[in-house]
Amino acid sequence: MKLRLNKSNRLVLGAILIAISVAFFSCSDQKESYELNIPEWFPKPEIPADNPLTTKKVKLGKQLFFDARFSSDFSLSCASCHLPAYAFSDTVAFSSGVHKRSGERNSPTLVNVAYKPHFFKDGGIESLELQALAPIDHPGEMDISTTTIVDRLRKDSLYQQSFKEVFNSGVTMRGITYALAAYQRTLIYGNSKYDRVVHEKSASFSDLEKRGQNLFNSDSLNCSKCHSGVFFTNYSFQNNGLKANYADSGRAKVTSDPDDAGKFVVLTLRNVEVTGPYMYDGSLKSLSQVIDHYASGGSDHRNKSTLIDGFSLSDNNKKALIAYLKTLTDKEFQQNPNQ
Template identity: 40%
Template sequence: MQTGWWKSVGPWLGLLGLGAVLAAGGYGAARPALVTAVSGATQPTNFPAMTYSLAKNQPDRATFELGRALFYDPRLSSSGTVSCGSCHQQSRAFTDGQALAVGVAGRRSPRNAPTLQNLRWRTSFMADGGVHGLELQALAPLTSPAEMNTPLATALAKLNADPVYRQRFAAIYGPGTIDTPQFLRALAQFTAALTSANSRYDKYMRHEAGGTLTPTELRGHALFIAKCGSCHTGDLFSDNSFRNNGLDKSFSTDSGRAHITLLRADAGRFAVPSLRNVARTAPYMHDGRFATLPQVLAHYAHGVQLSRTLDPLLRQRGGRLGIALTKSQQADLLAFLHTLTDASFLTDKRLADPRLETKPATSRVGAPMAAVPFGR
């Protein structure tokens, strides 16, 4: 299941050089960047510089709304029942609450659905880092047999057969056939805007109103920096690296990063996730094995498994494995982790399913996307 989407898409990408087309930026007529008009497009003052260049896909309200419609449209799946939003639910910080993601016909993905937030600061995507490029990321779930199960050509045919989508794409990119760069750029406009930077922790760091932390939370913050901050670095709470955090002794089921690099040294290494909104993204780890945050902390305190590629940070003097944490320290860490919840991000109506709106937004063209079947 790890390779199904790539087998169907990889040769196509090589043939068309899609990555180069998308990387070039400025596809179609140039449009002014309306940064302030699009949710999540501004640079939070306590964040590092974006990895993703806004100039490559300039934020634009109409394109953002088009991408939002595509994200929540289940008709792009082979069954017509699964959308991107099925596995990436806003109230759960764009995860789904399942140990393993559920796709068409109830098929289970081999991995936990990752959260979608602050993607403009990511350097790679997927738990194994198998995708580079925000636009290209959407191809994996779209074409995976375990997820949406739709070949790219089929998705484009559906879009081109729909008069509402044709009108909306033409209004942005000009008349003609809806093509792959247009489709992926529009979808990326929405996912790129999923910026979470307004938690109580953020307000504390920016010295804003509502940014007070309790003594317990402050102790947890200090502990976090000392015990967890080497991997969950800075205000993004991830260093974008791949590490073996001691979940297993062997990796016959899922080799992680080694699945991409084919290097034995990468066996069992997975992307370090951001911990933003972590209290809302259970279950945890790449396979969803831990149902609660206390279980995660217990793993690091006394559950780390030794393997050849175990991260050196989890090898302590005297042969001890893991991170030494008392029950009291674990409680303080849990209190701090809850300060990373960004309620405004989880409830922002601009990021919600547009089909739930009583009236279409004024920038949208035609009827809501689910109002008519494709091709009618």
């Protein structure tokens, strides 16, 4: 989810979790552990010791993820801004919150979120459990208090039963966030054409796709300097020259360091074909526009990455690069959008 938080807000949210953890459960459905479906070429994700994956917890988290009672006007669920058919991203620059209010940043994909070391485009949150709290009381998103959410769910006998089975407790906010995090950690996908070609050796790139791969990895384009590894991101924070002046200061909101102004986390390119519009503000509508931006060298800014220095690319080579990027699309979530 997409809200940015500064240091003081993160401390407040941390205090909330500490306060409510006192009365939290002491045991859960440990016997029914959930086995993640992890591609052989993916690393094993780190699962917090205090939030092990269990079948019933994941099922509960999925129910919560699609529940519109999380918004003040009952109009939105987590899935309203993270659409399963689009790799759990949105199709607009800014998702609509309650009462048609606009968000502040483009909603990112949640696919393979289990591997992320930090959350939000400024890296302001370091826990998937804590992240789940952020959109709840934001006026541009769910605009609801945690107390109201808990009260609503406590009136549901099925939720009461589920929380008892999973957490050996009644409905609590910590239980809600832990179940949501558990479900999101199961959204692991690595069955794209790229994977079948490179890792399984069961398919082949077309000539166009192969040319695109060579361009992607070339020193002239520098794509793979940041979009590297099995997830096509090094999770670093970069200013890519999108703006000459940033109203949204990005990473600097978290660090208060002017050298971080305009820096945002490098996003995964897996499923990039279906996660547009692109950039932190959704200002680039297509992959073609993204390539044009980098080819131009971007706007001048004191913090712009030295890797963004422009390049020349023919129309045919642009088509090749886009063809290669499309091999990173995993069709499985599209064929089974309800997960």
